Amino acid sequence: MTKIIDGKSIADRIYEELKEEVIAIKDKPGLAVVLVGDDPASIVYVRNKERACKRLGLNYRLLKFPQSIGREDLLSSIRALNEDETINGIIVQMPLPEHLDAFDIVSNIDPLKDVDGLHPDNLGRLLSGKPRIIPCTPLGVVELLKRENIDVKGKNAVIVGRSNLVGKPLFHLLLSLDATVTICHSKTSDLKEETSRADILVCAVGAPKLITVDMVKEGAIVIDVGINRVDDKLVGDVDFEEVKNVARAITPVPGGVGPMTVAMLMKNVITAYRLQKGNYEHN
Ligand code: NAD
Numbered sequence: 001m002t003k004i005i006d007g008k009s010i011a012d013r014i015y016e017e018l019k020e021e022v023i024a025i026k027d028k029p030g031l032a033v034v035l036v037g038d039d040p041a042s043i044v045y046v047r048n049k050e051r052a053c054k055r056l057g058l059n060y061r062l063l064k065f066p067q068s069i070g071r072e073d074l075l076s077s078i079r080a081l082n083e084d085e086t087i088n089g090i091i092v093q094m095p096l097p098e099h100l101d102a103f104d105i106v107s108n109i110d111p112l113k114d115v116d117g118l119h120p121d122n123l124g125r126l127l128s129g130k131p132r133i134i135p136c137t138p139l140g141v142v143e144l145l146k147r148e149n150i151d152v153k154g155k156n157a158v159i160v161g162r163s164n165l166v167g168k169p170l171f172h173l174l175l176s177l178d179a180t181v182t183i184c185h186s187k188t189s190d191l192k193e194e195t196s197r198a199d200i201l202v203c204a205v206g207a208p209k210l211i212t213v214d215m216v217k218e219g220a221i222v223i224d225v226g227i228n229r230v231d232d233k234l235v236g237d238v239d240f241e242e243v244k245n246v247a248r249a250i251t252p253v254p255g256g257v258g259p260m261t262v263a264m265l266m267k268n269v270i271t272a273y274r275l276q277k278g279n280y281e282h283n
Contacts, residue, residue, distance in 0.1 A: 002244050002245070002247055002248065002249065002250060003148070003248065003249035003250075004244070004249075004250060004251075004252055005144060005148055005223075005249050005250065005251045005252075005256060006255065007140075007144060007251055007252075007255055007256040007257055007258065007259045007260050008255045008259045010143075010144060010147050010148075010259075010260065011259035011260050011262070011263040012259075013147075014143070014260075014263040014266075014267070015052075015055060015056065015263060015266070018056055018263075018266055018267060018270060019055075019057075021270055022056050022057055022058065022270065025270070025273065028057060028058060028059050029058050029059070029088045029089070029269050029270055029272075029273035030058060030059030030060070030061065030086050030087045030088055030089070030269075031049070031053055031058055031059070031060055031061070031087070031088070031089040031090075031091070031115065031265075031269050032060075032061045032062075032063060032081050032084075032087045032089070032090050032091075033046050033049055033050075033060070033061070033062050033063070033091050033093060034063045034065070034074070034077065034078065034081075034090065034091065034092045034093065035062060035063070035064050035065070035093045036065045036066075036067065036069055036074065036092075036093070036097060036100065037065075037066070037067035037097055038067070039095065042093045042095075045093065046062065046093055048262050049262060049265060050062065052262045052263070052265070052266050053266070053269075056266055058266070058269060059086060059087075061087065063077055063081075065077070067097050068097075069100075071099075071100060071104070071105075074100065074105060075105070075108050078090065078092070078105070078108050078109055079108070081113070082109065082110040082113060087113065088113060088115075088269055088272045088273040088276055089113055089115035089265075089268065089269040089272045089273075090109050090113045090114065090115065091115055091116045091265070092105055092106060092109070092116075094165070103120075106118045106119055107119060107120055111132075111133075112133075112272060112275045112276050113272055113276070114133055114272075115133060115136075115265060115268040115271075115272050116135060116136060116265075116268075117133040117134045117135040117136065117139075117169070117268065118135060118164065118165070119133075122134075123135075123164065123168075123169065126169055126172050126173070127172055129172075129176060131176075132275065133268055133271060133272060133275075134169065134173065134264075134268075135165060135166070135169045136261045136262075136264040136265045136268060137165065137166050137170075137204075137225060137257060137260075137261045137264070138166055138169040138170035138173050139173070139264040139267075139268075140260030140261045140263065140264045141170055141173075141202060141223055141225065141257060141260070142170075142173050142174070142177065143260060143263075143264065144223065144251065144256075144257070144260055145200070145221070145223075148249065150200070150221055150249070152174055152177045152178070152179040152200055153177060153178040153179065154178060154179070154180070155179050155180070155199040155200055156179070156182070156197050156198055156199045156200070157174045157179040157180065157181045157182070157198065157199065157200040157201075157202070158181075158182045158183075158184065158194055158195055158197065158198035158200070158201050158202070159171060159174070159182070159183045159184065159202045159203075159204065160184045160185075160188075160191065160195065160201075160202070160203045160204065160205055160210070160211070160237070161184075161185065161203065161204035161205045161206075161225070162183050162185040163204065166204040166225055167183055167185075167204055168183075170202060170204075171183050174200075179200065182194055182197075182198075191215070192214065192215045195211060195215040195216065196215060196216070196217055197217065198216075198217060198220055199217070199219075199220060199221065200220065200221045200223070201216060201217075201220050201221070201222050201223070202223040203222075203223070203225060203226055203236070203237040203238055204225035204226060204237070205226055205237050206226050206227070206228060206237065207228070207237055208226070208228045208230050208235050208237065209235075209237075209238075209239045210226075210237045210238075211224075211237055211238040211239060211243065212239050212242065212243070213239060213242035213243050213245065213246055216243050216246050216247060217246075218246050219247070219248045220246070220247050220248065221248055221249045221250075222238055222243055222247045222249070222250040222251070223250075223251050223256070223257065224236035224237055224238040224240070224250070224251050224252075224253050224256060224257065225237070225257045226238070226253065227253060227254075227258065234253055234254045235253055236251075236252075236253030236256070238250070240252060240253070
């Protein structure tokens with residue numbers, strides 16, 4: 001029987017655990033979200049983050065800027081947030097308009113407040129095997145695997161998608177858990193050959209039905225990170241209805257990785273708060 005991994009109920013459990021942690025903290029940790037422009041998907045994601053902060057009793061601040069904002073004006077707001085003691089986590093909602101370089105902007109966030117884990121300092125630490133703040137979606141994927149008691153040690157893990165946000169950090173996380181990891185991308189010559197060897201297959205591309213049933217090994221664990229809007233419905237990158245017949249376990253879209261990403265952001269805000277107070281040890 002295929003297990004449909006219920007990311008929402010796992011995330012709910014994590015919220016209960018985090019609530020206990022927040023109660024034990026004297027101050028209220030705070031998250032600031034920087035939103036440039038009015039991309040409809042970004043507005044939905046930002047609202048989800050606000051809701052999650054409210055649920056945990058964290059402070060939340062939204063800074064909205066027009067699409068035309070210049071680099072210097074944006075950076076001066078970020079520097080002010082870096083200095084603001086009531087703010088422990090800062091995220092710049094992606095995508096940014098073309099005239100702003102995401103790497104440049106994120107590099108100006110205080111790395112101890114970089115709760116998306118995308119500052120080069122945080123990504124470099126992950127690569128060095130000494131992670132501090134880990135990007136939320138890859139962290140959510142490994143947390144799902146852990147809570148479903150899926151041992152990745154010695155397994156063939158295949159990731160489709162090599163973004164800095166998902167694929168690359170996940171590569172390092174799975175490697176650190178002793179999986180044998182392959183990463184595929186738009187120039188991979190035979191995607192099916194690679195995915196067919198996967199004991200654990202993670203897809204993070206943004207292409208509906210990219211992963212069809214003939215590309216999945218019988219008994220594989222399939223984690224679908226993709227979010228696509230098709231006929232006004234959200235779907236992932238995996239042909240869920242077909243692939244669920246061969247997988248041992250599979251995440252649905254919606255209700256799989258998405259809720260875990262927001263829960264891990266909340267976890268990162270608390271981690272960042274602790275780092276800033278100097279009472280955090282990585283485990
Ligand atoms: P991205 O556009 O930065 O990267 C996409 C990757 O897919 C690239 O590395 C590219 O090489 C690869 N790719 C493109 N076409 C391919 C093909 N035909 N075969 C193999 N690889 C191909 O995207 P991203 O930011 O990593 O996001 C990927 C998807 O995950 C999107 O749908 C996004 O909405 C979703 N996402 C979901 C969550 C969540 O919480 N569930 C979080 C982040 C991103």
